[in-house]
Amino acid sequence: MPKIRPEDLEAIAMRMRRQAKLRDGTARARVTVHMGTCGIAAGARKIMTALMSAMEEQGVDDVTLTTSGCAGLCSREPMMTVEIQGEAPVKYVNLDENKTRVIFTEHVLGGNIVADYALGVGSERVA
Amino acid sequence: MAEQTSPPTAHHVGRAQLLVCAGTGCVSGRSLKVREALLEEIDKRGLKDEVKIVATGCQGFCAQGPIMIFQPDGIFYQKLKPEDVPLLVEEHLIKGRPVEKFMYVPSAGEPPIPKLSDIDFFNKQRLIVLRNRGLIDPEKIDEYIGREGYQALAKVLASMTPEEVIDEMTRSGLRGRGGAGFPTGVKWGFTRKAPGDDKCIICNADEGDPGAFMDRSIIESDPFSVLEGMAIGAYAIGASHGYVYIREEYPLAMERLHIAIDQAREYGLLGEDIFGCGLNFDISVFRGAGAFVCGEETSLISSLEGRMPEPRVRPPFPAQSGVWNMPTNINNVETWANVPVIMRRGAEWFSSIGTDTSKGTKVFSVVGNVNNTGLVEVPMGTTLREIVFGIGGGIPNGRKFKAVQTGGPSGGCIPASLLDLTIDYERLGEVGSIMGSGGLIVMDERTCMVDVARYFLEFLVDESCGKCTPCREGVAQMHGILERICAGQGRDDDIEMLIELAEYVKDSSLCALGGTAPNPVLSTLKYFRDEYTAHIADGKCPAGVCKALIQYSISADACKGCTKCARVCPVGAITGAKKQPHTLDRSKCIKCGACYESCSFDAVLVE
Ligand SMILES: Cc1cc2nc3c(=O)[nH]c(=O)nc-3n(C[C@H](O)[C@H](O)[C@H](O)COP(=O)(O)O)c2cc1C
Numbered sequence: 001m002p003k004i005r006p007e008d009l010e011a012i013a014m015r016m017r018r019q020a021k022l023r024d025g026t027a028r029a030r031v032t033v034h035m036g037t038c039g040i041a042a043g044a045r046k047i048m049t050a051l052m053s054a055m056e057e058q059g060v061d062d063v064t065l066t067t068s069g070c071a072g073l074c075s076r077e078p079m080m081t082v083e084i085q086g087e088a089p090v091k092y093v094n095l096d097e098n099k100t101r102v103i104f105t106e107h108v109l110g111g112n113i114v115a116d117y118a119l120g121v122g123s124e125r126v127a
Numbered sequence: 128m129a130e131q132t133s134p135p136t137a138h139h140v141g142r143a144q145l146l147v148c149a150g151t152g153c154v155s156g157r158s159l160k161v162r163e164a165l166l167e168e169i170d171k172r173g174l175k176d177e178v179k180i181v182a183t184g185c186q187g188f189c190a191q192g193p194i195m196i197f198q199p200d201g202i203f204y205q206k207l208k209p210e211d212v213p214l215l216v217e218e219h220l221i222k223g224r225p226v227e228k229f230m231y232v233p234s235a236g237e238p239p240i241p242k243l244s245d246i247d248f249f250n251k252q253r254l255i256v257l258r259n260r261g262l263i264d265p266e267k268i269d270e271y272i273g274r275e276g277y278q279a280l281a282k283v284l285a286s287m288t289p290e291e292v293i294d295e296m297t298r299s300g301l302r303g304r305g306g307a308g309f310p311t312g313v314k315w316g317f318t319r320k321a322p323g324d325d326k327c328i329i330c331n332a333d334e335g336d337p338g339a340f341m342d343r344s345i346i347e348s349d350p351f352s353v354l355e356g357m358a359i360g361a362y363a364i365g366a367s368h369g370y371v372y373i374r375e376e377y378p379l380a381m382e383r384l385h386i387a388i389d390q391a392r393e394y395g396l397l398g399e400d401i402f403g404c405g406l407n408f409d410i411s412v413f414r415g416a417g418a419f420v421c422g423e424e425t426s427l428i429s430s431l432e433g434r435m436p437e438p439r440v441r442p443p444f445p446a447q448s449g450v451w452n453m454p455t456n457i458n459n460v461e462t463w464a465n466v467p468v469i470m471r472r473g474a475e476w477f478s479s480i481g482t483d484t485s486k487g488t489k490v491f492s493v494v495g496n497v498n499n500t501g502l503v504e505v506p507m508g509t510t511l512r513e514i515v516f517g518i519g520g521g522i523p524n525g526r527k528f529k530a531v532q533t534g535g536p537s538g539g540c541i542p543a544s545l546l547d548l549t550i551d552y553e554r555l556g557e558v559g560s561i562m563g564s565g566g567l568i569v570m571d572e573r574t575c576m577v578d579v580a581r582y583f584l585e586f587l588v589d590e591s592c593g594k595c596t597p598c599r600e601g602v603a604q605m606h607g608i609l610e611r612i613c614a615g616q617g618r619d620d621d622i623e624m625l626i627e628l629a630e631y632v633k634d635s636s637l638c639a640l641g642g643t644a645p646n647p648v649l650s651t652l653k654y655f656r657d658e659y660t661a662h663i664a665d666g667k668c669p670a671g672v673c674k675a676l677i678q679y680s681i682s683a684d685a686c687k688g689c690t691k692c693a694r695v696c697p698v699g700a701i702t703g704a705k706k707q708p709h710t711l712d713r714s715k716c717i718k719c720g721a722c723y724e725s726c727s728f729d730a731v732l733v734e
Pocket of ligand 1: 307331334335419421423462564638639
């Protein structure tokens with residue numbers, strides 16, 4: 001490690017910011033990959049890895065990645081749900097790595113729903 | 128495409144981070160084993176690139192340890208065992224379902240609370256000193272920098288003169304957290320102005336009060352905050368060297384401190400020409416000599432110089448003549464940890480928190496007969512009730528609250544009638560106690576206040592260095608009287624004698640060890656005098672603690688014959704058939720109280 005100057009603090013802090021956001025639980029958007037047995041068998045793990053690398057490459061620090069269980073639509077796995085804060089969640093189905101990257105750029109970062117891959121907007125009502 | 132699936136690099140943060148508490152409390156509850164089990168399980172499940180396990184410093188909720196916080200969801204898990212790990216990983220990490228059975232339950236029958244931010248113990252606290260607890264890996268300087276670390280030092284070096292720093296500290300109203308509560312900025316000013324080519328600063332991490340662990344936790348969870356505070360102090364005071372005088376019994380804190388110092392040196396934040404701004408300052412760690420009196424500043428200095436840790440008369444104060452006759456500024460760990468925040472956010476901000484005379488927050492270690500034992504940081508001016516019942520969750524086993532003891536062994540006991548007292552230096556002094564370093568012991572109705580006074584005086588007799596007569600002999604005499612009273616041999620004039628001795632010891636001892644040693648006696652006499660009289664005049668211990676004064680018996684009406692007491696009795700003094708009232712043979716009874724503690728029907732009586 002070289003000696004640092006006051007102006008270096010910001011660069012280090014930037015690098016650490018994503019981590020801090022994750023720990024504070026304050027994120028702008030949340031992407032959930034459905035990882036039931038079915039999802040994993042259909043390749044959900046690859047989707048997760050693709051999302052993680054995309055976030056890292058683009059230095060995205062305000063998006064939370066999580067998993068959840070089977071979304072109940074096993075035949076259309078791998079699936080993920082994108083929730084932008086304050087907007088209805090959108091489910092995407094039959095994903096592969098390319099689609100995932102497109103969705104990440106267009107929807108998660110750009111705010112435009114990728115209608116071609118989306119199952120539908122909104123969620124089932126719970127209870 | 129190969130490129131798309133390339134594993135994330137070393138700096139990646141993954142999608143989840145499990146913050147496992149590696150403070151001393153949780154470590155003794157095997158949290159490191161839990162961490163190992165997590166690492167293993169995550170490896171086995173192929174989640175290594177997605178999930179990061181971070182060992183943090185003390186998170187404060189020691190009663191529930193080992194604890195872990197699951198981020199980004201903010202879920203608080205408690206009392207984890209290594210064998211719980213596979214289920215936890217399967218459910219929460221793979222299936223995304225937080226696991227209720229490891230969550231915090233406020234009291235029996237209530238639903239569990241998943242989120243840390245919804246748990247009273249946490250959301251009623253205000254964290255300034257402990258701002259980074261549980262949020263950073265204390266062994267990585269980058270994580271500290273990521274949370275605004277070292278910005279205060281950068282600001283100070285770039286834009287403030289030493290006098291301006293001292294002025295800012297003085298205006299902030301910060302007072303020393305080591306016990307006496309002396310204004311920090313004023314003390315810095317004395318040392319700066321004292322004649323001398325070189326000056327020295329010390330961080331007092333001796334923390335000798337029984338039951339206190341604030342300073343240990345600060346160093347374990349955020350060592351850089353202390354180092355940054357000291358660097359700012361060094362600049363303001365004009366010191367080129369600093370010592371951290373740390374208790375031998377704190378191996379984990381010591382290790383983290385060494386790691387932190389090494390990393391700060393590598394970044395040029397300790398050593399020569401810090402931040403390229405011309406400041407030369409370095410820190411060494413000194414292991415304490417292991418006695419309570421070592422924490423007293425003049426003894427500490429004597430110990431640092433390689434001599435017996437004995438106090439000396441002041442003046443001269445360390446600010447005039449300290450380590451090797453250099454002007455020396457000594458502050459407590461918590462005092463130093465406040466400094467970077469004050470310099471970053473300003474004196475006005477800091478002084479807006481707290482009361483008229485006591486600014487900022489105070490960290491307390493809350494222990495004793497309270498549900499949520501742990502480390503608590505609250506603004507000055509918080510009531511005792513809020514700490515004991517709000518954050519502490521009240522008294523276990525449905526018993527009644529009796530008193531809290533603050534200020535360490537030479538503090539005082541505050542009764543239930545003063546629960547609404549707002550805590551600051553002055554208010555505590557007015558009721559006969561002290562802030563001390565922040566120990567807070569909660570006592571329930573089964574605590575004998577005479578016995579409490581006896582206990583603390585015993586500690587002080589052991590720890591008196593023996594140099595001055597009033598402390599060495601006076602405290603021992605007082606202790607002797609208390610022993611007698613507890614043994615049922617109290618005399619009518621004992622109380623008068625205790626008060627008289629207390630005045631002598633207070634006024635004529637060399638250092639504050641003797642100066643404050645009578646506090647436990649005086650404060651219990653003030654609020655619980657009837658208990659003393661019951662011991663002396665009636666031969667009774669109302670709380671049922673002093674063995675010589677109590678008898679156990681079993682109420683035939685209340686006893687359900689569950690046999691529990693007979694089974695726990697170590698000397699076979701209790702007999703009786705199942706479902707029949709039991710009897711206790713007093714000639715065999717050794718008054719250990721095991722039956723009393725074990726009975727679920729309040730059928731064991733003590734009088
Ligand atoms: C018997 C005795 C023990 C003490 N132990 C400690 C201690 O463990 N830690 C501490 O910071 N101060 C302790 N002090 C207070 C120190 O003498 C000194 O006042 C303090 O370190 C100054 O720092 P502050 O101004 O930041 O509070 C003790 C004092 C006495 C009389």
